[in-house]
Amino acid sequence: xxxxxxxxxxxxxxxxxxxxxxxxxxxxxxxxxxxxxxxxxxxxxxxxxxxxxxxxxxxxxxxxxxxxxxxxxxxxxxxxxxxxxxxxxxxxxxxxxxxxxxxxxxxxxxxxxxxxxxxxxxxxxxxxxxxxxxxxxxxxxxxxxxxxxxxxxxxxxxxxxxxxxxxxxxxxxxxxxxxxxxxxxxxxxxxxxxxxxxxxxxxxxxxxxxxxxxxxxxxxxxxxxxxxxxxxxxxxxxxxxxxxxxxxxxxxxxxxxxxxxxxxxxxxxxxxxxxxxxxxxxxxxxxxxxxxxxxxxxxxxxxxxxxxxxxxxxxxxxxxxxxxxxxxxxxxxxxxxxxxxxxxxxxxxxxxxxxxxxxxxxxxxxxxxxxxxxxxxxxxxxxxxxxxxxxxxxxxxxxxxxxxxxxxxxxxxxxxxxxxxxxxxxxxxxxxxxxxxxxxxxxxxxxxxxxxxxxxxxxxxxxxxxxxxxxxxxxxxxxxxxxxxxxxxxxxxxxxxxxxxxxxxxxxxxxxxxxxxxxxxx
Numbered sequence: 001x002x003x004x005x006x007x008x009x010x011x012x013x014x015x016x017x018x019x020x021x022x023x024x025x026x027x028x029x030x031x032x033x034x035x036x037x038x039x040x041x042x043x044x045x046x047x048x049x050x051x052x053x054x055x056x057x058x059x060x061x062x063x064x065x066x067x068x069x070x071x072x073x074x075x076x077x078x079x080x081x082x083x084x085x086x087x088x089x090x091x092x093x094x095x096x097x098x099x100x101x102x103x104x105x106x107x108x109x110x111x112x113x114x115x116x117x118x119x120x121x122x123x124x125x126x127x128x129x130x131x132x133x134x135x136x137x138x139x140x141x142x143x144x145x146x147x148x149x150x151x152x153x154x155x156x157x158x159x160x161x162x163x164x165x166x167x168x169x170x171x172x173x174x175x176x177x178x179x180x181x182x183x184x185x186x187x188x189x190x191x192x193x194x195x196x197x198x199x200x201x202x203x204x205x206x207x208x209x210x211x212x213x214x215x216x217x218x219x220x221x222x223x224x225x226x227x228x229x230x231x232x233x234x235x236x237x238x239x240x241x242x243x244x245x246x247x248x249x250x251x252x253x254x255x256x257x258x259x260x261x262x263x264x265x266x267x268x269x270x271x272x273x274x275x276x277x278x279x280x281x282x283x284x285x286x287x288x289x290x291x292x293x294x295x296x297x298x299x300x301x302x303x304x305x306x307x308x309x310x311x312x313x314x315x316x317x318x319x320x321x322x323x324x325x326x327x328x329x330x331x332x333x334x335x336x337x338x339x340x341x342x343x344x345x346x347x348x349x350x351x352x353x354x355x356x357x358x359x360x361x362x363x364x365x366x367x368x369x370x371x372x373x374x375x376x377x378x379x380x381x382x383x384x385x386x387x388x389x390x391x392x393x394x395x396x397x398x399x400x401x402x403x404x405x406x407x408x409x410x411x412x413x414x415x416x417x418x419x420x421x422x423x424x425x426x427x428x429x430x431x432x433x434x435x436x437x438x439x440x441x442x443x444x445x446x447x448x449x450x451x452x453x454x455x456x457x458x459x460x461x462x463x464x465x466x467x468x469x470x471x472x473x474x475x476x477x478x479x480x481x482x483x484x485x486x487x488x489x490x491x492x493x494x495x496x497x498x499x500x501x502x503x504x505x506x507x508x509x510x511x512x513x514x515x516x517x518x519x520x521x522x
Contacts, residue, residue, distance in 0.1 A: 110197025175307025299359030
């Protein structure tokens, strides 16, 4: 009798387990895809969007994936792209060539007719590290608010951004294979997301830091025209220095010379045979030879940076913006108060600050840049450096994008100025990346202030993703209107303990810096 009762209980538990964690299956144009179910969401993980880049596909534009012959089981993250990362992440996810995949997070029981808005999230990491598995700690808050979230991997470091004469002549592009991966994933989403209940006509591309750089590059690339409706740029644009560069001449010189250093390390020539030799070298070795290594005071870097290649990026991004050569999309973008502190040297001396300006921007521009920061920031060399790096790495590019896109479309800018005492104790202020958890509303054991700031920020972003207006459906819960940004009315939504509207306080300094950097160059 006891055995029969135990058997009945065991069968009941098995039945409950199977019902609670049924595997959702979606029929798509590329075949059937089977995901997994959590308490709040349905997840489809590790879906390949391009062929594995091995053999002749390595150091080449991505190739379209073939339809699945059988049901594709998408229940785990795929491997990370080759990069120099901690052993913990490698042990958890692994690294390999079969990393060109994406993940979809959606509410349960959707059908094609639901047509929910889609957030296409591109991870950051200076184009040298990161993965779709670690870029979003949780998509639950977006999914609960009726937004489908897509995250993806793309080729990084040498695999994604090396520039050679051979690849340029062979494929008509070079230095942007990682960008082209992202574009291929975006095409896949356009063609398949409706099967998951998403709306291909309502896609918001977004990212943080290098992810925002990549998203802004898509805004400027004619290859992505019509593939998305909105963009959210969190602390980054393709104008970020030293991650990218300002002019075609500088971009080409740096991109090819950095790649040449790696080729010389392995004794590889920049020709057809050399490319084939390169394809046989362990990608991990090449990754270790192309980290993000930037010394401000010497101006030296070993960074493999994107190239203004004439294909994915036809001309200098600055010229594209000035000429109106960009996708006519709605834009939300913003920055944190102290973007540059994580990249600054606390022991910076005045002499090294001076040398840094000269070595990065030349003797001709030195005095104007130095005067701009010495006159407005009568403080230590460290403060001058961190302020300058905040501008040149992040805020200058964001202002230029906002100024030019706002001429023809809706633009909303934010300034994230909130940090708890324990965050400020690190000495980096409101540092780069501190707002990432607020975007996804994923603070661990949040304080009341953190809850409030995250709630406002997240809700405004959800509204923007759905309608292009951060204020829509939000007047009762947060009655302050977020006005549009224009060059003549640079309105900014300040996110802090008490949020509200301010003017872009650094506008005058950024306008002077823009003139110094670009005048006479283009």
